[in-house]
Amino acid sequence: MTTARPTAGTEGLRRQNTAVVLRALRQHGPSTRAELAKLTGLAKATISVIVADLEAAGAVSEGGSRPGVRGRPGRPVGLRGDRFVALGLELNVDYVSAVVLDLAGQVLLSESRPAGTTDALTDLVRDAVAEHAGPGRTVIGTTLAVPALVRGDNRTVAWAPNLAVEGAGLADDLGGLVPGGGVSVSNDANCAAYAESHHGAAVxxxxxxxxxxxxxxxxxxxxxxxxxxxxxxxxxxxxxxxxxxxxxxxxxxxxxxxxxxxxxxxxxxxxxxxxxxxxxxxxxxxxxxxxxxxxxxxxxxxxxxxxxxxxxxxxxxxxxxxxxxxxxxxxxxxxxxxxxxxxxxxxxxxxxxxxxxxxxxxLGIQAAALGAAEQSLGPVFAGDLDLADPEGWPSDSQA
The missing domain is CATH 3.30.420.40 (ATPase, nucleotide binding domain)
Structure with missing residues (x-):
């Protein structure tokens, strides 16, 4: 069972309950309200309120009945893939990569280019944003994977023996190119490991x-x-x-x-x-x-x-x-x-x-970029970013 985590305050509890519903939908796929109540341990009335808020935000939708189900089952609720996306990037010694991942875990873009330079990365970022961001779609986070030691602020490159990159300059430069302006930086092996555990050989x-x-x-x-x-x-x-x-x-x-x-x-x-x-x-x-x-x-x-x-x-x-x-x-x-x-x-x-x-x-050469995109979705599934509250969305990507 996926259960809500305790937190202080009514607003905090609402956000955590919303997050636990999103996690259940991501893990188990489209589910009826009754199924979500079983999966999360939340009351059906609470589920109904959360689903209504998420549907209004464009994060979920209700579909028709599923094949093979008899009687009058409830309509399944599923994550929508067209409203919220995350961007994952990688800068490595001899290539750059970008992945756009939607809320349901579907890859909308996966591209690598054989040039390990910041200019090549900049061009790739511009192309990815032009194609997958804009009115009606919110980029809720961007993470860059690099072969380096990255400090706990998730921005500062402390040591990159194979790349001429150091400090927070790269995150700052990319921040001007992506919706919302905030770019996290993470170690490439960590990002790839995260991708494998959510999409690949370590699921x-x-x-x-x-x-x-x-x-x-x-x-x-x-x-x-x-x-x-x-x-x-x-x-x-x-x-x-x-x-x-x-x-x-x-x-x-x-x-x-x-x-x-x-x-x-x-x-x-x-x-x-x-x-x-x-x-x-x-x-x-x-x-x-x-x-x-x-x-x-x-x-x-x-x-x-x-x-x-x-x-x-x-x-x-x-x-x-x-x-x-x-x-x-x-x-x-x-x-x-x-x-x-x-x-x-x-x-x-x-x-x-x-x-x-x-x-x-x-997962191929895009494994680290995929994991970076998945990490960018982390605040949503942890309850730190509320999809039902547009005030908390990245400002440059609001519809």
Whole structure:
């Protein structure tokens, strides 16, 4: 059962009850008022008031009867996808991405461009806003994913070893381009992990670890659908663990980082192939060559072993049920998964330790942007942004 969280004050209680209804509709799909009462534990009269307010705001609508249901059932209430949307963005070393996600969780736009520059991101943002914002549609939040440590204010980039980005300048610049003017910034691995737990390979998994596969290597940790960020918000910066080749130079300036052994450039050095315009296209070309080239397969086996070595360390600390490998790892599949799985099993100290299931991401290069968009919807489903109160909407996107 989805239940409302206690909060002080009548207005606060109303907002939390509204949020719990929205969460139930997002999780279970269109439901009658009677079904919503069962799912949320709220009284039917309360449900009716909330549904009426949300319908007036354009957040929900009532449809016809569902097929296969006999008698005179109530009409199901469902989330509308045309009124409220969220924007997710990613700036990475060699590409930019944008995702527009509606309230019901449907992707309206998913696009990547092979140029990891702020100018390319700016152009993509302008195009996305022009196509998916305007009269009758409210952009309720924008989040930018970056391969960096991001401070707890969700705006300030503290350290980005592979990007020339620092401080809150990027959030400020983008704020002038998006409706509402506010842009949150989040770590790319955290965003991708969040996407996997809500849309991808980790849906329904209580304890999951997501591993990026780009020029940089990072991890996102998810427990019960929520991110684990640590004391300063920096949890998951695994690419610089000293578990790689001790002679390999990393982008951070040190030697021996895991990233310098399993990042995209390290993989390409191991197989002797050039980089293409995006990590996925690069990996697809490597996988195709591996089908006929034993030297490429051998190089990928070494990379897979190094992946397994790092995962053994992380598994000993975090004990995940599932590890999702994203980015360039996905097209390579078993070419890296099998040696990673074997090394992981060998390196865990005890036979009683559960070997996590290794899964490949199904979300493609837009995983981080999708997770960023999903995070932008967070205030709605948490009850912090009231869709039934236009005064609280981002001012630039009101109808």
């Amino acid at each position: 329904g998994v209580a304890h999951a670890l997501y591993l990026t596969g780009t020029v940089g290597i990072g991890a996102g940790i998810v427990q019960d659908g929520e991110l684990v960020r640590g004391g300063a918000g920096f949890a998951g910066e695994v690419g610089h663990m000293p578990v790689g080749d001790s002679t390999a130079l990393c982008g951070c300036g040190r030697r021996g980082c895991w990233e310098a052994s399993v990042g995209l450039h390290a993989m390409l050095a191991a197989v002797g192939m050039p980089e293409l315009d995006t990590p996925l296209r690069t990996a697809e070309a490597v996988a195709a060559r591996a089908a006929d080239d034993p030297a490429v397969r051998a190089g990928l086996e070494r990379v897979g072993q190094d992946i397994g070595l790092g995962l053994a360390m992380l598994s000993s600390v975090l004990d995940p049920e599932v590890v999702v490998l994203g980015g360039y790892f996905a097209p390579l599949g078993e070419l890296v998964l099998e040696p990673a799985r074997q090394t992981l099993g060998e390196r865990l100290a005890s036979a009683v330790q559960v070997r996590p299931e290794l899964r490949l991401s199904t």
